[in-house]
Amino acid sequence: MRLLTWNINSLRLRLPLLARLVDEEHPDVVCLQETKVPDPLFPLDAVRKLGFPHVHFAGMKGYNGVAILSRLPFTPLADFPDWCARKDCRHIGVVFTLPDGPVTLHDFYVPAGGDIPDRELNDKFAHKLDFLDEATRWFTATPPARSILVGDLNIAPLEQDVWSHRQLLNVVSHTPPEVERLNAWMKTGFVDVMRRAVPPDEKLYTWWSYRNRDWRASDRGRRLDHIWMTPDLVPAFRSMRVLKDARDWDGPSDHVPVIADLAF
DNA sequence: ATGGTAGATGCTCTA
Numbered sequence: 001m002r003l004l005t006w007n008i009n010s011l012r013l014r015l016p017l018l019a020r021l022v023d024e025e026h027p028d029v030v031c032l033q034e035t036k037v038p039d040p041l042f043p044l045d046a047v048r049k050l051g052f053p054h055v056h057f058a059g060m061k062g063y064n065g066v067a068i069l070s071r072l073p074f075t076p077l078a079d080f081p082d083w084c085a086r087k088d089c090r091h092i093g094v095v096f097t098l099p100d101g102p103v104t105l106h107d108f109y110v111p112a113g114g115d116i117p118d119r120e121l122n123d124k125f126a127h128k129l130d131f132l133d134e135a136t137r138w139f140t141a142t143p144p145a146r147s148i149l150v151g152d153l154n155i156a157p158l159e160q161d162v163w164s165h166r167q168l169l170n171v172v173s174h175t176p177p178e179v180e181r182l183n184a185w186m187k188t189g190f191v192d193v194m195r196r197a198v199p200p201d202e203k204l205y206t207w208w209s210y211r212n213r214d215w216r217a218s219d220r221g222r223r224l225d226h227i228w229m230t231p232d233l234v235p236a237f238r239s240m241r242v243l244k245d246a247r248d249w250d251g252p253s254d255h256v257p258v259i260a261d262l263a264f
Numbered sequence: 265a266t267g268g269t270a271g272a273t274g275c276t277c278t279a
Contacts (some may be wrong), residue, residue: 009271009279010271013271013272062278063272063278063279113279209269210270210279253270254270
């Protein structure tokens, strides 16, 4: 199975880029974040024509939105929390029935958290921390097995996940309270397989701001997008690639796709 | 220390 995750930053605007991505990489399953499309306007026919008969999505007007596109059939996950009681379309999940057993796939879009890393001064930062705590509580109460969790988690946890650890220590996405919470969530039962593929002492980014004149030259990136797997699935993990060149496509997202190849 | 860009929306928010 070739699994791909991408914060597409508007599905409707970047349908041509999605078509190019599918044509070049042939993913079996695509997890999208920031689709920015309300469910009644979801481009279902266009997505089916790309070769994905099985589609699950949750979107809203203007912001957020997640979608899972698949060549393989699945069952959508039900009975998940309405995270922070906001109904804000940041998570969906599905279960694939494979020959060796079921595999659960989660697609998350964690709140970005605004600019000020202080929960007293910034409601968005408080929301981000609360979301992480709630996710940690949920996965602690319901330990994951045969599960994959992907998405834009909006946190770069390791020193080499940002262009300058020192300069970003107090910048939302790399602050200690966020990193502690992301690690606590992961420790409910997941392995960071991107860092199995690329050693932790090597730089690894998936996002470069739009606000740089030359993103490649300045290379002020962050690893905000993640692929986690439970230990029982890690033996099936084969390889991972960050499609950095997609940042130079015509009208790019500020995030690039990440691919994982799995032996099932 | 500051401001830089992008998308959806509709006279501004989120990232």
